[in-house]
Amino acid sequence: xxxxxxxxxxxxxxxxxxxxxxxxxxxxxxxxxxxxxxxxxxxxxxxxxxxxxxxxxxxxxxxxxxxxxxxxxxxxxxxxxxxxxxxxxxxxxxxxxxxxxxxxxxxxxxxxxxxxxxxxxxxxxxxxxxxxxxxxxxxxxxxxxxxxxxxxxxxxxxxxxxxxxxxxxxxxxxxxxxxxxxxxxxxxxxxxxxxxxxxxxxxxxxxxxxxxxxxxxxxxxxxxxxxxxxxxxxxxxxxxxxxxxxxxxxxxxxxxxxxxxxxxxxxxxxxxxxxxxxxxxxxxxxxxxxxxxxxxxxxxxxxxxxxxxxxxxxxxxxxxxxxxxxxxxxxxxxxxxxxxxxxxxxxxxxxxxxxxxxxxxxxxxxxxxxxxxxxxxxxxxxxxxxxxxxxxxxxxxxxxxxxxxxxxxxxxxxxxxxxxxxxxxxxxxxxxxxxxxxxxxxxxxxxxxxxxxxxxxxxxxxxxxxxxxxxxxxxxxxxxxxxxxxxxx
Amino acid sequence: xxxxxxxxxxxxxxxxxxxxxxxxxxxxxxxxxxxxxxxxxxxxxxxxxxxxxxxxxxxxxxxxxxxxxxxxxxxxxxxxxxxxxxxxxxxxxxxxxxxxxxxxxxxxxxxxxxxxxxxxxxxxxxxxxxxxxxxxxxxxxxxxxxxxxxxxxxxxxxxxxxxxxxxxxxxxxxxxxxxxxxxxxxxxxxxxxxxxxxxxxxxxxxxxxxxxxxxxxxxxxxxxxxxxxxxxxxxxxxxxxxxxxxxxxxxxxxxxxxxxxxxxxxxxxxxxxxxxxxxxxxxxxxxxxxxxxxxxxxxxxxxxxxxxxxxxxxxxxxxxxxxxxxxxxxxxxxxxxxxxxxxxxxxxxxxxxxxxxxxxxxxxxxxxxxxxxxxxxxxxxxxxxxxxxxxxxxxxxxxxxxxxxxxxxxxxxxxxxxxxxxxxxxxxxxxxxxxxxxxxxxxxxxxxxxxxxxxxxxxxxxxxxxxxxxxxxxxxxxxxxxxxxxxxx
Numbered sequence: 001x002x003x004x005x006x007x008x009x010x011x012x013x014x015x016x017x018x019x020x021x022x023x024x025x026x027x028x029x030x031x032x033x034x035x036x037x038x039x040x041x042x043x044x045x046x047x048x049x050x051x052x053x054x055x056x057x058x059x060x061x062x063x064x065x066x067x068x069x070x071x072x073x074x075x076x077x078x079x080x081x082x083x084x085x086x087x088x089x090x091x092x093x094x095x096x097x098x099x100x101x102x103x104x105x106x107x108x109x110x111x112x113x114x115x116x117x118x119x120x121x122x123x124x125x126x127x128x129x130x131x132x133x134x135x136x137x138x139x140x141x142x143x144x145x146x147x148x149x150x151x152x153x154x155x156x157x158x159x160x161x162x163x164x165x166x167x168x169x170x171x172x173x174x175x176x177x178x179x180x181x182x183x184x185x186x187x188x189x190x191x192x193x194x195x196x197x198x199x200x201x202x203x204x205x206x207x208x209x210x211x212x213x214x215x216x217x218x219x220x221x222x223x224x225x226x227x228x229x230x231x232x233x234x235x236x237x238x239x240x241x242x243x244x245x246x247x248x249x250x251x252x253x254x255x256x257x258x259x260x261x262x263x264x265x266x267x268x269x270x271x272x273x274x275x276x277x278x279x280x281x282x283x284x285x286x287x288x289x290x291x292x293x294x295x296x297x298x299x300x301x302x303x304x305x306x307x308x309x310x311x312x313x314x315x316x317x318x319x320x321x322x323x324x325x326x327x328x329x330x331x332x333x334x335x336x337x338x339x340x341x342x343x344x345x346x347x348x349x350x351x352x353x354x355x356x357x358x359x360x361x362x363x364x365x366x367x368x369x370x371x372x373x374x375x376x377x378x379x380x381x382x383x384x385x386x387x388x389x390x391x392x393x394x395x396x397x398x399x400x401x402x403x404x405x406x407x408x409x410x411x412x413x414x415x416x417x418x419x420x421x422x423x424x425x426x427x428x429x430x431x432x433x434x435x436x437x438x439x440x441x442x443x444x445x446x447x448x449x450x451x452x453x454x455x456x457x458x459x460x461x462x463x464x465x466x467x468x469x470x471x472x473x474x475x476x477x478x479x480x481x482x483x484x485x486x487x488x489x
Numbered sequence: 490x491x492x493x494x495x496x497x498x499x500x501x502x503x504x505x506x507x508x509x510x511x512x513x514x515x516x517x518x519x520x521x522x523x524x525x526x527x528x529x530x531x532x533x534x535x536x537x538x539x540x541x542x543x544x545x546x547x548x549x550x551x552x553x554x555x556x557x558x559x560x561x562x563x564x565x566x567x568x569x570x571x572x573x574x575x576x577x578x579x580x581x582x583x584x585x586x587x588x589x590x591x592x593x594x595x596x597x598x599x600x601x602x603x604x605x606x607x608x609x610x611x612x613x614x615x616x617x618x619x620x621x622x623x624x625x626x627x628x629x630x631x632x633x634x635x636x637x638x639x640x641x642x643x644x645x646x647x648x649x650x651x652x653x654x655x656x657x658x659x660x661x662x663x664x665x666x667x668x669x670x671x672x673x674x675x676x677x678x679x680x681x682x683x684x685x686x687x688x689x690x691x692x693x694x695x696x697x698x699x700x701x702x703x704x705x706x707x708x709x710x711x712x713x714x715x716x717x718x719x720x721x722x723x724x725x726x727x728x729x730x731x732x733x734x735x736x737x738x739x740x741x742x743x744x745x746x747x748x749x750x751x752x753x754x755x756x757x758x759x760x761x762x763x764x765x766x767x768x769x770x771x772x773x774x775x776x777x778x779x780x781x782x783x784x785x786x787x788x789x790x791x792x793x794x795x796x797x798x799x800x801x802x803x804x805x806x807x808x809x810x811x812x813x814x815x816x817x818x819x820x821x822x823x824x825x826x827x828x829x830x831x832x833x834x835x836x837x838x839x840x841x842x843x844x845x846x847x848x849x850x851x852x853x854x855x856x857x858x859x860x861x862x863x864x865x866x867x868x869x870x871x872x873x874x875x876x877x878x879x880x881x882x883x884x885x886x887x888x889x890x891x892x893x894x895x896x897x898x899x900x901x902x903x904x905x906x907x908x909x910x911x912x913x914x915x916x917x918x919x920x921x922x923x924x925x926x927x928x929x930x931x932x933x934x935x936x937x938x939x940x941x942x943x944x945x946x947x948x949x950x951x952x953x954x955x956x957x958x959x960x961x962x963x964x965x966x967x968x969x970x971x972x973x974x975x976x977x978x
Binding site for chain 1: 649675
């Protein structure tokens with residue numbers, strides 16, 4: 001009986017309990033570091049595999065559980081599946097990242113696992129209460145993660161900044177939910193959807209709904225609520241940034257898609273807000289990144305631009321649009337694993353000689369330190385160049401097709417002008433992607449060039465991402481049919 | 490025999506060769522050039538085989554290869570050629586080995602990458618000439634920016650970065666508009682197959698045609714380049730290495746004109762007629778204005794770059810004259826200008842390799858020390874001027890006849906371009922080749938090396954053969970041109 005009862009959340013429970021096990025074990029076994037360090041990684045990876053297994057066993061039919069609070073469907077299963085895959089990539093990437101500070105490492109593992117549980121609950125939310133629960137469970141570990149690098153004041157700063165702004169967004173979210181509840185009498189997606197199929201939508205409800213999506217815009221760092229992203233991306237450890245850009249963003253964006261699918265189909269005029277935010281985000285992402293010298297900041301702006309494209313796909317409020325969002329987010333997250341994962345390979349060799357950590361960190365991640373990479377390390381340079389061209393949307397790399405389907409959806413719903421603006425902005429964004437390629441290929445290597453760590457496992461993942469980008473056109477058929485069949489349309 | 494996918498071979502042998510080049514480990518630059526020559530020679534042999542098997546009397550596309558990339562959706566890997574593409578492919582396969590031959594002496598650094606990028610470029614260009622699916626054409630059309638960007642940026646002159654950016658962003662700007670138009674067509678017609686679109690697009694409302702025409706036209710006009718979007722061309726040419734200029738002037742800018750003939754005319758005949766005067770105006774301005782600008786240049790390469798703008802003006806005015814002479818002339822001029830400008834840029838490269846200057850004022854009296862060079866350069870100068878007996882005459886003469894039939898005013902104006910062309914080319918020849926030796930370095934010059942004379946005399950031979958027996962090329966155009974003209978009569 002019990003097993004049937006908890007079956008829908010078995011994947012979440014599995015991941016969550018192993019996170020707790022790692023956290024507890026950390027307290028008892030932290031004396032003998034080396035073995036424990038390995039074991040915690042093993043536990044984490046095994047629990048990821050188990051979670052994937054449980055996911056495949058549960059929830060391929062659309063069904064609401066726990067008083068309609070929690071929904072499992074093809075869509076949520078697909079998203080959770082990708083989330084767990086991304087999580088396991090990050091686990092592999094982070095292996096030995098905190099080599100000189102193992103104590104952090106187990107905290108790091110359990111925090112990203114708990115945050116992923118939050119992401120999974122979030123994507124399954126069928127009620128604004130569950131949505132709030134999921135968002136908080138996802139965000140609280142993120143605040144901690146942002147500040148995890150204790151050597152760096154910048155990291156603490158970004159943690160506090162993220163926490164204060166994130167809490168404000170949560171407050172706005174709660175305000176919106178109360179408005180929504182006050183005027184509709186329900187917080188449930190399904191009930192609200194059925195209610196407003198037949199009856200008039202009160203303006204205050206729209207206000208509440210707008211507040212809710214504003215809070216979500218904050219979480220996915222869409223302009224004009226993007227201010228935190230560059231600082232947090234820059235200040236956090238690179239591996240944490242990778243997590244922000246992939247798992248955290250992936251789930252938060254796709255719950256957005258679900259809200260629009262399940263709740264707001266009847267709300268007229270919402271797509272105007274989406275289009276505005278989309279164009280603003282693409283614009284901020286394009287123009288903001290041009291002046292950046294720090295590669296992490298630059299990629300933060302570029303991710304704002306990418307989010308803009310996702311929202312543009314959503315703004316068509318059609319099934320094509322939803323599909324294009326999922327395609328875009330999946331491809332973008334995979335590219336991010338590559339780009340940010342590439343950055344995690346760069347070592348801070350001088351970090352132990354007592355100089356200011358942040359200053360060195362900023363020097364290393366300045367785009368100038370990539371100069372002449374094609375001569376010193378041609379393979380890594382080629383991989384990164386491939387990822388940059390893919391992000392810029394040059395065919396036939398994967399990034400092109402993600403943009404392509406978004407524009408198809410936008411054009412099909414008649415937003416011809418907006419699509420033209422969006423692609424013109426993407427020409428501007430091509431400028432700074434090219435700038436990185438230019439620095440790697442045209443400039444001469446300088447003394448303070450970046451040095452890569454010697455481990456092979458993260459490099460394999462990054463190389464896989466690059467190969468995925470190059471050969472995407474061959475995989476396209478299978479990729480699309482998988483997503484279509486999972487989405488059910 | 491028919492089972493061999495000869496077009497795919499032609500496209501992917503260079504691409505595979507480029508990837509293979511990365512794995513060659515040798516310190517001798519000669520070996521890389523030998524490798525590049527072998528690969529490009531194999532491609533040349535295959536293209537000659539293609540020429541022999543080609544049936545001039547057959548309507549439509551030949552050697553068709555089709556492979557569905559996405560089921561249910563109509564994006565296909567769809568290759569085929571007609572007479573127009575065949576000649577362009579041959580031009581490409583002839584010019585690529587010449588690019589290698591002339592750069593053996595001048596390129597000393599990063600030879601491996603140099604060979605790889607040129608082979609990639611060759612593959613992409615051939616692919617775009619073979620593609621008879623709009624989206625597939627776009628993929629090839631856009632991805633060839635990357636190798637060209639790198640070629641200009643790595644082996645270019647002093648301001649190579651600026652020129653590389655300008656080239657990339659200008660072209661990308663045009664091609665994203667093209668992309669939106671493709672997506673619009675795809676969203677509304679549901680296909681990107683040229684065969685299907687040919688039967689549907691001419692019958693859509695004229696207003697829609699006009700908008701789509703502009704999106705297509707901007708992209709192709711930038712590539713051609715037409716006035717007023719020609720400004721990237723002089724920069725790109727002056728900064729690019731010699732072989733980069735050869736491939737740029739010889740082939741890449743022909744893609745714009747090719748796109749007009751392949752897509753604009755058959756898809757939007759009504760819009761073409763509507764905008765014809767507009768195109769005449771731009772072309773006439775390009776011919777006259779670019780010729781005057783060319784007269785004033787101090788730099789040989791820049792002068793030839795501007796002369797390219799002027800000569801491509803004849804091509805566009807010929808295309809939009811919508812009669813047999815005009816189209817034949819435009820197509821012939823594309824081939825002829827491809828050969829002549831490639832040869833002239835090679836000549837500049839020959840001088841630059843020896844004297845490290847392209848300034849006209851520092852040259853003079855080269856005929857005294859380099860008689861062979863002076864002889865071939867004379868042939869190309871005459872070809873560029875349009876002397877009867879050279880291929881330049883046939884192209885310009887036919888396009889002017891075509892333009893004159895369509896519009897007497899613009900026909901007359903463009904005829905003046907021929908006179909101006911004679912002015913600047915002969916003046917250039919007089920100032921560089923004849924006269925007193927002013928520069929002491931010139932008195933010690935070596936005449937053409939074996940590789941240089943091999944490539945230059947081959948091109949000179951082609952210029953004269955095509956000038957005397959133009960029918961060798963023209964007969965390949967008969968059927969495609971006739972099928973185009975059906976739409977306009």
